[in-house]
Amino acid sequence: MKLFRTLVLILIPALLGATGPIHYGKPFTVKEETRISDILASPETFAGKKVKVRGVVTNVCAERGCFLNLKGDRKFQELQFKVDDGVIVFPADALGKVAVAEGVISLKVISEQEQKDMCPIEAKALNRKFDPAKIKGPMKIVRLDGLGADLIN
């Protein structure tokens, strides 16, 4: 009986702890959170800067777990949090969970050829209507080059 009680006392906090945030990658260094809408409103101001953002996960790479899309605080907005393959591997069940993510804002212009060479899943995550046959001209993307993230259940 004593053993049972001890096990319950150990297991309950462990199980409660398992429902808390799970951290991936490097520890956070930025204290203040930045709104995704602010970043998307003037990406040039944030380019190259380290920021921490929060949002619901609207898309996750189910192949390599190498990116998350985060819902913005304004309608129709999302921001991609991208990590190098294998550095962080996000599980597919992150979809719909809240993520707090830290990284460096990158502003890139992707040429037609680069779009054609891109991983189709990543390209589709950046532009839902992506069709390799309909690529017209370069594409400007704002992305969070990921360092670390918390997934909150």
Added chain:
Amino acid sequence: MHLLKRIPWRRWNRALHRDIGYLAAGLTVLYAISGLAINHMADWNPNYRVVQAWREVGPLPGDLPEEELTRLLLARLKVAEQPRASFQPDQDTLDVFMKQGKYSADLPTGRVLYEAVQPRPVLYAFNRLHINAPKQAWTYLADLYALGLLTLGITGLFILRGPNGITGRGAWLTAIGCAVPLLYWVWWAFLR
């Protein structure tokens, strides 16, 4: 030379090869199966099985607030479960995230795609370990395994003596084994 003859190094070599081989057998199977699965990632998803189903719920009013739209969609789908979250990527689309999957509705037509991503039994675990998703202690265990494989490779060269050993047939086969990646790299990096 005299000293080398006195030390029973072949016996030690065989014992090392045998015992590391036993220890590495399980992980070798894991890495080999996962390697085959991951190698063909372009053709299939080795981690998850994606289940898709289409439903028709009739056109949905795109001018409703997202929360109301979500409630309406779930009511039409007769889903009682509380959603995790929702998202409107554009005026015509609503994504509703459930614990097990996602409903993606085309509002003007009312066509709804349900997608659930389910981890493949066993393979998912193998692949996660192969790519070192857990990090932490697994990094060191995988390092140990790699060192074990290195030891197996080297000790394996000196198991046999005579014409089938490293001074005979073994030398040719080892040379072929080394030449294949080398020649492939030369072709891939400089000649193609």
